[in-house]
Amino acid sequence: MHNNEITDAFFDLDHTLWDFDKNSGLAFQRVFRKHNIELPLTDFLREYEPVNLVYWKKYRDEQVTQEQLRRGRFTETFDVFKLKLPIETIDALAVSYIDELPVSNHLFENTLDILEYLSSKYKLHIIANGFLEV
Numbered sequence: 001m002h003n004n005e006i007t008d009a010f011f012d013l014d015h016t017l018w019d020f021d022k023n024s025g026l027a028f029q030r031v032f033r034k035h036n037i038e039l040p041l042t043d044f045l046r047e048y049e050p051v052n053l054v055y056w057k058k059y060r061d062e063q064v065t066q067e068q069l070r071r072g073r074f075t076e077t078f079d080v081f082k083l084k085l086p087i088e089t090i091d092a093l094a095v096s097y098i099d100e101l102p103v104s105n106h107l108f109e110n111t112l113d114i115l116e117y118l119s120s121k122y123k124l125h126i127i128a129n130g131f132l133e134v
Contacts, residue, residue, distance in 0.1 A: 009118055013128040017115075019106040027100035035093055039081060048077040060129075070094040 014020040028041055037044075055073045058064040064072065074090050085093075118124060 007123060008125060009122040010125045010127055013126050014130065017107055017111050017126065019108055022106045023104040024101060026104040026106075027097055030100045030103070031093060031096045034096055035089070037093075039083070043081070044077065047080045048073065051076045070098075 011017050025041065025045060028045065031037070032039065032041060032044075052073045055064060055069045059066065059069045071087070071090050071094065074093055075085075078085055078090075115124060
């Protein structure tokens with residue numbers, strides 16, 4: 001007996017339901033303010049985002065540790081701007097970013113309406129591959 005009825009729907013959290021780019025930018029605003037980083041946020045994000053993607057690929061491929069990801073993505077980005085920050089500052093920025101990231105919770109347009117509609121028909125699941133702390 002084959003049951004082809006779909007019973008469950010799975011969603012990736014970042015970039016699907018949760019507007020990661022917007023929430024991340026807002027988190028960085030707060031982190032820069034807290035740590036007195038004098039660097040235009042748009043300039044930082046333009047350089048940080050591709051570096052971050054490379055580090056996440058390396059992390060998924062088990063080529064770097066979580067600590068190396070957290071440190072490396074900041075260090076390499078600040079190197080572009082000739083900002084040499086002590087490792088203690090890099091670590092503090094990394095912790096602050098992880099703390100700030102879940103503070104803003106902007107969803108993509110119509111996300112709640114779509115989930116509400118689907119929830120009466122399917123069991124809904126959210127999948128995320130980010131850090132547990134977030």
